[in-house]
Amino acid sequence: MTAIEFTLPADLEAHEPPEARGLARDRVRLLVGRRSDNSVRHQRFSDLPTLLKPGDVLVVNTSATLPAAVGVAGGGRTVHFSTERPDGTWLVEVRRNTAKATEPYSGGAAGEQYHLLGGATLTLREPYSAGRLWVADVDRAVPAYLTTIGAPIRYPYVRQRWPLSYYQTVFGTTPGSAEMPSAGRPFTAALVARLVSAGVQFAPVLLHTGVASPEAHERPYPERFAVSAHTARVVNQARAAGGRIIAVGTTAVRALESATGPDGVVRAAGGWTELIVTPELGVRAITGLLTGFHEPRASHLDMLAAVAGRPLLDRCYTEAIEHGYLWHEFGDVNLLLP
Numbered sequence: 001m002t003a004i005e006f007t008l009p010a011d012l013e014a015h016e017p018p019e020a021r022g023l024a025r026d027r028v029r030l031l032v033g034r035r036s037d038n039s040v041r042h043q044r045f046s047d048l049p050t051l052l053k054p055g056d057v058l059v060v061n062t063s064a065t066l067p068a069a070v071g072v073a074g075g076g077r078t079v080h081f082s083t084e085r086p087d088g089t090w091l092v093e094v095r096r097n098t099a100k101a102t103e104p105y106s107g108g109a110a111g112e113q114y115h116l117l118g119g120a121t122l123t124l125r126e127p128y129s130a131g132r133l134w135v136a137d138v139d140r141a142v143p144a145y146l147t148t149i150g151a152p153i154r155y156p157y158v159r160q161r162w163p164l165s166y167y168q169t170v171f172g173t174t175p176g177s178a179e180m181p182s183a184g185r186p187f188t189a190a191l192v193a194r195l196v197s198a199g200v201q202f203a204p205v206l207l208h209t210g211v212a213s214p215e216a217h218e219r220p221y222p223e224r225f226a227v228s229a230h231t232a233r234v235v236n237q238a239r240a241a242g243g244r245i246i247a248v249g250t251t252a253v254r255a256l257e258s259a260t261g262p263d264g265v266v267r268a269a270g271g272w273t274e275l276i277v278t279p280e281l282g283v284r285a286i287t288g289l290l291t292g293f294h295e296p297r298a299s300h301l302d303m304l305a306a307v308a309g310r311p312l313l314d315r316c317y318t319e320a321i322e323h324g325y326l327w328h329e330f331g332d333v334n335l336l337l338p
Contacts, residue, residue: 004301006317012324013157014331017166026191029325029332033316035309036338040319045186045333054199055243057235059252059286061181062204064172066143067150067164068179068211071097073115078102079122080153081142082133082178082210083221086272091128091221092136093211100156106131118149128221133211143175153179153211157328167329171248176208176224182329183249183291201238203231205255207273222272223251227259229268235285236266244338246288250300253277253286253307260285277303279310289336293320293327308336 018028024046032041032051043051052058068081075097082091094114095102114122125135138145152167169184170192192202206226235245235256247253257277259269264284277283279302289307294300305313316334325332 004296004305004313004317006296006321008296008327009321012321012327014326014328015157015159017162017330019166024188026186026188028186030335031316031320031323031325031332032335032337033308033312034337035312038312038315040315042319042323046191048191048335049194049198049200051335051337052195052198052200052246053244055201055238055241056199057201057203057238057243057245058195058290059203059205059231059235059245059247059256060171060184060187061169061209061249061251061255062171062173062206063177063181063208063251064169064175065152065164065167065177065180066146066175067152068146069102069151069153070120070146070149071117073117077105077114079114079116080178080211081146081150083208083223084142085135085222089125089135090138090142091133091210092122093133094124098156101154101158103156104132108134116149118145120145120149133221147175155328158330171204174206176206177251178211179209180329181207181209181249181251183252183333185329186333187248201234201243203234204228205231205252205259207251207255209251220274220276222274223254224271225255225258225273226270227255227266227268231256232259232266232268239264239285239287244287245285246290246335246337247286247307248290250289250291250303253283253289253303256285257283277306279306282306287338291334291336292329292331293317293325293334295327304336312336 026046030043030045080093096105120140123137167180258273
């Protein structure tokens with residue numbers, strides 16, 4: 001698929017959480033696109049219960065965000081812990097400290113050691129993707145170490161530090177994601193209650209997401225996931241009854257589709273998934289998607305096109321830019337319906 005090309009104006013980057021802009025979490029903007037007629041509507045996220053139907057299912061990721069950034073002793077560098085691998089090593093990104101946050105660092109060599117704050121030692125094994133991710137050994141139990149020492153990953157467009165609570169969703173119960181599964185951020189307990197009262201079902205999945213990729217076709221990496229027998233049953237029954245299966249975030253798509261067979265039936269599954277959803281591959285279980293806005297040429301846009309189709313996706317992104325929607329983890333949201 002040809003990458004979606006557009007220019008993201010700097011003033012459309014969300015520089016702080018909506019709460020800092022005077023908005024409740026569920027009052028961010030919601031751009032609704034319908035594939036059936038290629039239409040778009042401009043709403044607020046709090047309108048979601050009026051946009052869904054009884055019998056619809058929202059597939060939500062229960063992964064909670066780790067404070068996955070740790071400074072190197074002596075300053076100058078920060079390590080972003082991305083993803084644990086099946087053999088116990090970790091994928092990490094070494095970044096250069098700047099006055100604002102951090103920036104990519106293309107240095108590093110196999111065998112090089114970094115002494116991290118809190119006393120841990122990280123050893124680079126081999127490059128995983130050119131100029132960015134490394135396979136590394138760490139002499140600590142990483143999740144527990146990060147909980148004690150780490151800080152949330154922050155990129156330069158976020159102008160100040162925010163507590164970890166701002167990077168958690170109402171669904172996050174199992175720590176493990178390097179970055180927030182941010183499509184779930186606008187949900188509140190009160191909004192979930194409204195949705196349940198309206199007959200919408202929730203189906204939990206788990207996928208621990210790693211650090212975001214700046215490249216459209218960077219080498220994918222396996223991520224830990226789990227889909228329970230309960231979730232499989234809820235989704236299969238809802239689809240049989242004509243309900244829509246709407247993933248909350250690209251992570252939920254990846255988890256559920258990893259548990260879906262060629263026959264379209266979802267079965268309990270878990271482990272590590274390397275699934276990359278493209279228009280050519282398509283989706284078998286998901287019929288709609290609630291997601292944030294993604295950067296130009298991002299690989300996630302292929303997944304969105306697989307769910308929504310390229311014409312609707314093009315229209316949504318044109319409208320979002322023209323109407324000043326905000327990007328990134330603290331930004332606005334896009335609902336793509338069949």
